Amino acid sequence: MRPIRLILTGIVAILALACGGTVTPVTQGASSTPSGAPSASPATSPTAAATLLLKVTTEGGFINPAANLNALPSVAVYSDGRILTPGAVDAMFPGPLVMPVAVHDVGPDGAAAILAAIKRVGLDKPATGDGGIAADSGTNVFTVVVDGAATTSRFARGGRPGQPGGPVASGDEERAAALALLDRLLDPSESWGVPAATPGTYPPPGYRVFVAPGAPISGDPSVTRPPIAWPLPTTLAGFGTPANPDRGIAGLRQGVLLADDATRMAPLLEQATAITAFTSGGSLYTLSVRALYPDELGG
Numbered sequence: 001m002r003p004i005r006l007i008l009t010g011i012v013a014i015l016a017l018a019c020g021g022t023v024t025p026v027t028q029g030a031s032s033t034p035s036g037a038p039s040a041s042p043a044t045s046p047t048a049a050a051t052l053l054l055k056v057t058t059e060g061g062f063i064n065p066a067a068n069l070n071a072l073p074s075v076a077v078y079s080d081g082r083i084l085t086p087g088a089v090d091a092m093f094p095g096p097l098v099m100p101v102a103v104h105d106v107g108p109d110g111a112a113a114i115l116a117a118i119k120r121v122g123l124d125k126p127a128t129g130d131g132g133i134a135a136d137s138g139t140n141v142f143t144v145v146v147d148g149a150a151t152t153s154r155f156a157r158g159g160r161p162g163q164p165g166g167p168v169a170s171g172d173e174e175r176a177a178a179l180a181l182l183d184r185l186l187d188p189s190e191s192w193g194v195p196a197a198t199p200g201t202y203p204p205p206g207y208r209v210f211v212a213p214g215a216p217i218s219g220d221p222s223v224t225r226p227p228i229a230w231p232l233p234t235t236l237a238g239f240g241t242p243a244n245p246d247r248g249i250a251g252l253r254q255g256v257l258l259a260d261d262a263t264r265m266a267p268l269l270e271q272a273t274a275i276t277a278f279t280s281g282g283s284l285y286t287l288s289v290r291a292l293y294p295d296e297l298g299g
Contacts, residue, residue: 050294069288204291
C-alpha cells in the first residue's frame with residue numbers, strides 16, 4: 001500500500017514541531033501580524049520572496065509534546081537552490097537557546113536536479129494507502145510544492161531496508177526512496193551536479209517564539225545561567241497569543257519577532273542557553289525559539 005497524501009492548494013508553511021502545532025505564514029505589515037507579536041514593521045529580508053520546493057519535518061513518536069517547540073525542519077529546499085538543515089553545535093550542556101541553521105547553496109540548476117529527483121520518487125503526486133505510520137518512532141512528513149500546489153506525504157521513521165524497522169513489504173519501495181532522497185539532501189558533500197558551494201549559516205529574518213511562565217528546569221542544580229531582561233515594550237505575559245494546543249503547559253503563548261524587534265533581540269538570543277530564564281514584569285519565563293524560514297514570512 002502506498003502512503004496517504006493530502007493535496008493542498010497554494011503554498012503552505014509546515015511547522016517543524018511535532019505533536020500538532022501550526023505555523024501561520026507571517027503576513028507582513030504592522031496591522032496584520034497574525035500572532036500578535038510585538039513587531040511593528042514588515043520583514044525586509046529578500047528571503048521573504050523565496051519559493052519552497054520541499055520541506056521535511058517530523059511528528060508523533062513517544063516524546064513529550066513540548067519537547068519540539070523549537071525544533072527545526074529536517075531539511076528545507078528552495079527554488080533558488082538553498083538547502084537549509086539544522087546546524088552543528090558543540091556537544092555540551094547547556095546548549096544554545098536558538099539552534100543554528102546551515103545553508104548548502106546548489107543554485108537554480110541544483111534545485112532543478114532536486115525537483116527531478118522528487119518527481120522520480122513520486123512525491124509530487126497523490127497516492128492512497130495506510131502510510132506505514134509507526135507511532136513509537138514517529139513520522140517523516142514530506143511537503144512538496146510544485147506549480148503552487150502542495151502535496152504532503154507521511155512515512156514512518158526508522159531503519160532503512162534490511163535494518164530493524166526498515167521497509168519489508170513489496171509496496172514500501174516509495175518510503176525507501178523518499179528516505180534515500182532525504183539522506184542525499186542531508187549530505188553536505190552532495191553537489192546535485194553543480195560546482196560545490198561553500199557551506200554557510202542562514203541569517204534568521206525573524207523568530208518563532210513560545211513563552212511559558214516560570215524559569216527553565218535545568219535538571220542539574222549546579223548549572224545555572226543569569227536571567228536576561230526582556231527588552232521589548234510588550235511584556236512576555238502579553239506576548240503573541242495563547243498557544244493552541246498548549247502541549248500541557250498552562251499559560252503557553254506563541255508569537256513571532258520580526259524586523260526591528262528581531263534585530264534587537266538577536267544578540268540576546270545568541271547569548272542565551274536552553275536554561276536561561278527571561279525576566280519581564282517582575283516574573284520569570286522560559287522561551288523556546290527557532291528561526292523563521294523564508295516560506296514562513298508570507299507575502
